[in-house]
Amino acid sequence: DAGVIQSPRHEVTEMGQEVTLRCKPISGHDYLFWYRQTMMRGLELLIYFNNNVPIDDSGMPEDRFSAKMPNASFSTLKIQPSEPRDSAVYFCASSLSGGYNEQFFGPGTRLTVL
Amino acid sequence: TQLLEQSPQFLSIQEGENLTVYCNSSSVFSSLQWYRQEPGEGPVLLVTVVTGGEVKKLKRLTFQFGDARKDSSLHITAAQPGDTGLYLCAGKAVSSSNTGKLIFGQGTTLQVKP
Numbered sequence: 210d211a212g213v214i215q216s217p218r219h220e221v222t223e224m225g226q227e228v229t230l231r232c233k234p235i236s237g238h239d240y241l242f243w244y245r246q247t248m249m250r251g252l253e254l255l256i257y258f259n260n261n262v263p264i265d266d267s268g269m270p271e272d273r274f275s276a277k278m279p280n281a282s283f284s285t286l287k288i289q290p291s292e293p294r295d296s297a298v299y300f301c302a303s304s305l306s307g308g309y310n311e312q313f314f315g316p317g318t319r320l321t322v323l
Numbered sequence: 324t325q326l327l328e329q330s331p332q333f334l335s336i337q338e339g340e341n342l343t344v345y346c347n348s349s350s351v352f353s354s355l356q357w358y359r360q361e362p363g364e365g366p367v368l369l370v371t372v373v374t375g376g377e378v379k380k381l382k383r384l385t386f387q388f389g390d391a392r393k394d395s396s397l398h399i400t401a402a403q404p405g406d407t408g409l410y411l412c413a414g415k416a417v418s419s420s421n422t423g424k425l426i427f428g429q430g431t432t433l434q435v436k437p
Binding site for chain 2: 213239240242251252254257259264265300302304306309310311312313314315316317
């Protein structure tokens with residue numbers, strides 16, 4: 210079975226450019242989460258969706274960040290304009306409601322903003 | 324704000340030693356999970372504990388959920404270099420039992436030297 214798929218795996222861009230990160234959750238999962246991980250702040254929840262609807266975006270740093278989930282098999286996280294402090298590893302995870310909501314993570318996108 | 328505090332943050336030991344990692348909170352959790360993350364990958368679920376006082380064993384790893392469901396511990400016996408990684412605890416708060424959201428600890432970085 211395919212796990213959570215993220216693309217690209219690595220992204221290097223210059224300050225001010227737009228960055229789009231992509232995620233395909235596990236088929237049948239109804240929750241999708243976007244996290245950011247840094248050494249200083251650990252794993253931070255940015256936003257999560259349930260049945261393609263954004264439920265909690267209180268972790269989104271500022272208006273430069275936006276996320277969409279147009280259908281059950283695809284989500285994007287966009288940063289516009291990007292800044293050096295956005296450099297981090299961004300993870301997408303999915304889970305199934307009911308039970309204990311174990312989350313399955315993708316391999317992450319390492320973003321470097323120069 | 325519900326928090327999960329992990330200790331220690333960093334641990335460097337020799338192969339064959341035993342260690343314990345702690346995950347504490349002032350909040351009650353309906354379930355608690357432990358994840359391990361290796362460099363360049365996303366976190367992977369190790370175990371879920373759901374009952375106060377529950378103990379689960381996974382080979383050389385022993386997980387315990389506190390009686391009051393506010394804390395948990397991970398004990399590794401005879402650590403091996405393959406145990407090296409970031410260990411994260413994550414809890415499903417009782418107050419958010421109808422959501423898929425998990426609260427993650429800051430993580431414990433373990434290095435096991437041969």
